[in-house]
Amino acid sequence: xxxxxxxxxxxxxxxxxxxxxxxxxxxxxxxxxxxxxxxxxxxxxxxxxxxxxxxxxxxxxxxxxxxxxxxxxxxxxx
Amino acid sequence: xxxxxxxxxxxxxxxxxxxxxxxxxxxxxxxxxxxxxxxxxxxxxxxxxxxxxxxxxxxxxxxxxxxxxxxxxxxxxx
Amino acid sequence: xxxxxxxxxxxxxxxxxxxxxxxxxxxxxxxxxxxxxxxxxxxxxxxxxxxxxxxxxxxxxxxxxxxxxxxxxxxxxx
Amino acid sequence: xxxxxxxxxxxxxxxxxxxxxxxxxxxxxxxxxxxxxxxxxxxxxxxxxxxxxxxxxxxxxxxxxxxxxxxxxxxxxx
Amino acid sequence: xxxxxxxxxxxxxxxxxxxxxxxxxxxxxxxxxxxxxxxxxxxxxxxxxxxxxxxxxxxxxxxxxxxxxxxxxxxxxx
Amino acid sequence: xxxxxxxxxxxxxxxxxxxxxxxxxxxxxxxxxxxxxxxxxxxxxxxxxxxxxxxxxxxxxxxxxxxxxxxxxxxxxx
Numbered sequence: 001x002x003x004x005x006x007x008x009x010x011x012x013x014x015x016x017x018x019x020x021x022x023x024x025x026x027x028x029x030x031x032x033x034x035x036x037x038x039x040x041x042x043x044x045x046x047x048x049x050x051x052x053x054x055x056x057x058x059x060x061x062x063x064x065x066x067x068x069x070x071x072x073x074x075x076x077x078x
Numbered sequence: 079x080x081x082x083x084x085x086x087x088x089x090x091x092x093x094x095x096x097x098x099x100x101x102x103x104x105x106x107x108x109x110x111x112x113x114x115x116x117x118x119x120x121x122x123x124x125x126x127x128x129x130x131x132x133x134x135x136x137x138x139x140x141x142x143x144x145x146x147x148x149x150x151x152x153x154x155x156x
Numbered sequence: 157x158x159x160x161x162x163x164x165x166x167x168x169x170x171x172x173x174x175x176x177x178x179x180x181x182x183x184x185x186x187x188x189x190x191x192x193x194x195x196x197x198x199x200x201x202x203x204x205x206x207x208x209x210x211x212x213x214x215x216x217x218x219x220x221x222x223x224x225x226x227x228x229x230x231x232x233x234x
Numbered sequence: 235x236x237x238x239x240x241x242x243x244x245x246x247x248x249x250x251x252x253x254x255x256x257x258x259x260x261x262x263x264x265x266x267x268x269x270x271x272x273x274x275x276x277x278x279x280x281x282x283x284x285x286x287x288x289x290x291x292x293x294x295x296x297x298x299x300x301x302x303x304x305x306x307x308x309x310x311x312x
Numbered sequence: 313x314x315x316x317x318x319x320x321x322x323x324x325x326x327x328x329x330x331x332x333x334x335x336x337x338x339x340x341x342x343x344x345x346x347x348x349x350x351x352x353x354x355x356x357x358x359x360x361x362x363x364x365x366x367x368x369x370x371x372x373x374x375x376x377x378x379x380x381x382x383x384x385x386x387x388x389x390x
Numbered sequence: 391x392x393x394x395x396x397x398x399x400x401x402x403x404x405x406x407x408x409x410x411x412x413x414x415x416x417x418x419x420x421x422x423x424x425x426x427x428x429x430x431x432x433x434x435x436x437x438x439x440x441x442x443x444x445x446x447x448x449x450x451x452x453x454x455x456x457x458x459x460x461x462x463x464x465x466x467x468x
């Protein structure tokens with residue numbers, strides 16, 4: 001009876017997109033449910049998956065909003 | 079000091095609606111808080127309820143997005 | 157397809173108990189699931205309930221650990 | 235490796251605003267991350283913060299939607 | 313920057329076990345993180361996974377504690 | 391009416407300890423509640439804080455259980 005809560009930033013994975021597509025979300029649902037079946041032998045029908053898309057300014061990492069943290073990390077790599 | 083997090087799909091309960099109404103949400107809040115009082119003797123003022131409405135394409139069951147899973151189950155019943 | 161997460165402090169409701177009993181938890185599960193059926197017309201079989209029992213020193217209210225906050229409130233009432 | 239989930243009502247802190255500002259959210263992220271460093275010695279880069287803004291009608295306290303509960307409490311104080 | 317919360321019942325997958333093994337948990341962590349990389353192109357180092365093992369009497373499905381619901385479903389299949 | 395959920399690994403901050411101390415947890419509760427007051431003007435009495443201590447083998451980062459990921463990162467720094 002697994003419940004899987006996936007939180008991601010609301011962003012596109014390709015230019016011109018601003019969020020995960022329905023296909024990508026379906027792939028997350030399928031993959032996460034399959035993982036419970038493969039590892040723990042849980043039937044697909046007993047797994048819930050909930051995807052939560054979070055605005056980038058609502059996600060913090062490194063003490064900063066997500067986009068700012070990424071910029072800082074990329075600058076540090078150069 | 080209970081905290082109750084209710085996740086539901088964003089859908090209407092009657093034709094022409096696309097989400098739970100304010101009255102329905104108030105009923106969820108009242109019922110969940112009352113349950114804590116009845117079962118655990120927690121005063122109403124010490125209970126928080128948070129309702130989270132999730133887009134149907136962000137909710138997975140049976141390895142599929144929610145609406146697709148429902149269609150599949152209903153087809154199987156026929 | 158509701159998912160309900162109930163967080164409560166780990167405490168007994170009567171002298172000599174230090175946690176909710178199995179019967180109380182079953183009552184929480186039954187009541188929360190029934191609420192989804194009554195208010196949103198969700199079949200019982202489509203609702204998950206997860207009860208999370210939290211040590212009182214891990215629960216904060218009023219800027220204090222739960223037991224300390226309660227003592228302070230009760231003192232203020234006198 | 236802390237993860238901090240902050241749920242707040244979606245409201246402004248000053249007239250003319252209807253939600254927390256980007257600056258306020260950045261302050262929450264910075265403050266929560268710093269707290270993990272100060273108290274538990276966790277490096278900033280190992281802390282995630284997620285802010286979840288909840289519509290006031292989706293938040294319950296005292297068995298009522300949040301705004302109604304506040305009105306009732308304020309009336310009781312008079 | 314995904315965060316994945318996996319809630320499962322605390323049960324073994326084979327006779328003589330009463331919980332998921334460290335190997336099974338590592339497989340859940342690996343699989344869930346890889347899924348974020350495959351579907352959303354998120355680097356492994358930007359994904360947190362938290363596994364939460366829930367006592368079966370704290371998990372409800374079908375309005376009943378989990379084990380009771382399973383027994384009832386299995387009886388109905390016969 | 392903020393609710394703050396803090397998930398940390400169950401580990402001590404000094405030799406001979408295997409978990410956060412009651413004092414450290416009280417400091418997390420105080421600091422997180424104060425942050426809501428300072429940034430969003432929320433009274434202390436309207437904030438709940440819940441601390442969730444997670445076994446290190448239940449926490450994943452970088453596709454690995456937490457301790458293994460740390461070892462790998464430290465090795466990479468040398």
